[in-house]
Amino acid sequence: MTSCYRRLTAGPTLPNTPVLQRKFKSTVEIPVFPTRPYNIQRPLLSRQYWRVEAVGPVGRSESGDGSKKAGAGAGPCSYAVGDQRVADRTVEIGRGERNRAVEVVVAAGVTVVFGVGNRVLYKLALVPLKHYPFFLAQLATFGYVLVYFSILYLRYHAGIVTDEMLSMPKAPFIAVGLLEALGAVTGMAAGAILSGASIPILSQTFLVWQILLSIIFLGRRYRVNQLLGCFLVAVGVIITVASGSGTGHSLKEAGIFWSLLMIVSFLLQAADTVLKELIFKDAVRRLKSGSVDLFVVNSFGSAYQALFICLLLPFLSKLWGIPFSQLPNYLKDGAACFLNIGGTLSSGCDGAPLLPLLFVIVNMGFNISLLHLLKISSAVVSSLASTFSVPISIYVFTLPLPYLGVASSLPTGFVAGAIILVTGLLIYAWSPPGSTSALPSPSS
Numbered sequence: 001m002t003s004c005y006r007r008l009t010a011g012p013t014l015p016n017t018p019v020l021q022r023k024f025k026s027t028v029e030i031p032v033f034p035t036r037p038y039n040i041q042r043p044l045l046s047r048q049y050w051r052v053e054a055v056g057p058v059g060r061s062e063s064g065d066g067s068k069k070a071g072a073g074a075g076p077c078s079y080a081v082g083d084q085r086v087a088d089r090t091v092e093i094g095r096g097e098r099n100r101a102v103e104v105v106v107a108a109g110v111t112v113v114f115g116v117g118n119r120v121l122y123k124l125a126l127v128p129l130k131h132y133p134f135f136l137a138q139l140a141t142f143g144y145v146l147v148y149f150s151i152l153y154l155r156y157h158a159g160i161v162t163d164e165m166l167s168m169p170k171a172p173f174i175a176v177g178l179l180e181a182l183g184a185v186t187g188m189a190a191g192a193i194l195s196g197a198s199i200p201i202l203s204q205t206f207l208v209w210q211i212l213l214s215i216i217f218l219g220r221r222y223r224v225n226q227l228l229g230c231f232l233v234a235v236g237v238i239i240t241v242a243s244g245s246g247t248g249h250s251l252k253e254a255g256i257f258w259s260l261l262m263i264v265s266f267l268l269q270a271a272d273t274v275l276k277e278l279i280f281k282d283a284v285r286r287l288k289s290g291s292v293d294l295f296v297v298n299s300f301g302s303a304y305q306a307l308f309i310c311l312l313l314p315f316l317s318k319l320w321g322i323p324f325s326q327l328p329n330y331l332k333d334g335a336a337c338f339l340n341i342g343g344t345l346s347s348g349c350d351g352a353p354l355l356p357l358l359f360v361i362v363n364m365g366f367n368i369s370l371l372h373l374l375k376i377s378s379a380v381v382s383s384l385a386s387t388f389s390v391p392i393s394i395y396v397f398t399l400p401l402p403y404l405g406v407a408s409s410l411p412t413g414f415v416a417g418a419i420i421l422v423t424g425l426l427i428y429a430w431s432p433p434g435s436t437s438a439l440p441s442p443s444s
Helices: 089-125 133-157 172-189 197-200 207-216 224-242 247-254 255-288 294-311 314-317 322-339 355-378 380-396 416-429
Strands: 002-010 028-034 047-055 080-081 083-088
Touching: 028 083, 047 380, 089 355, 133 294, 133 322, 133 355, 172 255, 172 294, 172 314, 197 224, 197 255, 207 224, 207 255, 207 380, 224 380, 224 416, 255 294, 255 355, 255 380, 294 314, 294 355, 314 322, 355 380
Parallel strands: 002 047
Antiparallel strands: 002 080, 028 047, 080 083
């Protein structure tokens, strides 16, 4: 007769929990009969026994002397079989949730920094290109295609991007490009009529559209504190931007049509972000790697956006007051000003090409960080991070920046609006006891 020996050790009990001490036999003999095929009658030649030793929660001993304490045994919420320990799954999940929350917070902070730089440098880039804003927009649109595909090429040869990622269906990327192009066109058309102060206020509908679209297409459900937090963020931005600017009067002067057109523009942009989140969720299900590289999404989305922009160039040039027949000369003059080539064409282009190049680089970093944040969290979280950069940008413009002349003053309601905005972010991020993480998971 052979026997096997295993020790089952109970981990330490929770602190301040009364323990009922019971007397029990430390060793129990349990016969374990070997399995036999059915319908085969054979005499039992041997019998195996499992020897199970139960050890108290305060520790375990190597020879029953209690010399080795619980520190070497299984920890709380775990169990040990001999020298093998199985950690509690809940502990691992909790650690993963904390790591993901830290990653989202860091990514959101990077997005806010790039968002502030993007807004400030756009204003600075328009100083030398004040007569060529349409050239700057097209430089960014078509320049991104070249840069993104160059990065994609390098990541493909490095093995980061796989053939499986590149073989994903292209229809969603075509839809992304179309939504981005239409959002840009409608935004330019409305922005040419609306005042500068009214646009940030109307842009708060972007967050509302994202929440509604994520509920409809992603099946996401938001807690009351998350909805309240988003509402306070929007109110905070409105108070920060609109205080003392006479925005209500400017909206009445522009007319309801252009305001509605700007709201439609933000609807298209919100649909674009939700569609990208759907692409990432579909990649988790479709790809063996479990994820798609964000440069695949950025590259193909930008390529199709550039294609649709080309098709809409006659309409876009008219929006900017440039006859389509004069567009080649306009782009040529814009390029000369951008390169700051000597001559009459580049007069008044001081700061180029440094400032426009800085804007293009930072804007690219902002788009990449925003898409990364969307990938690891959700479209709403990325929108909140982008929104948080608005009041910070307003404050930066009060500093003595080069090329901008006299610094602007803070709006009268800046402090109150900023406090409401930060309160909304904290309420959104707050997770009530017994609830799941406040940051929606991409796979939720």
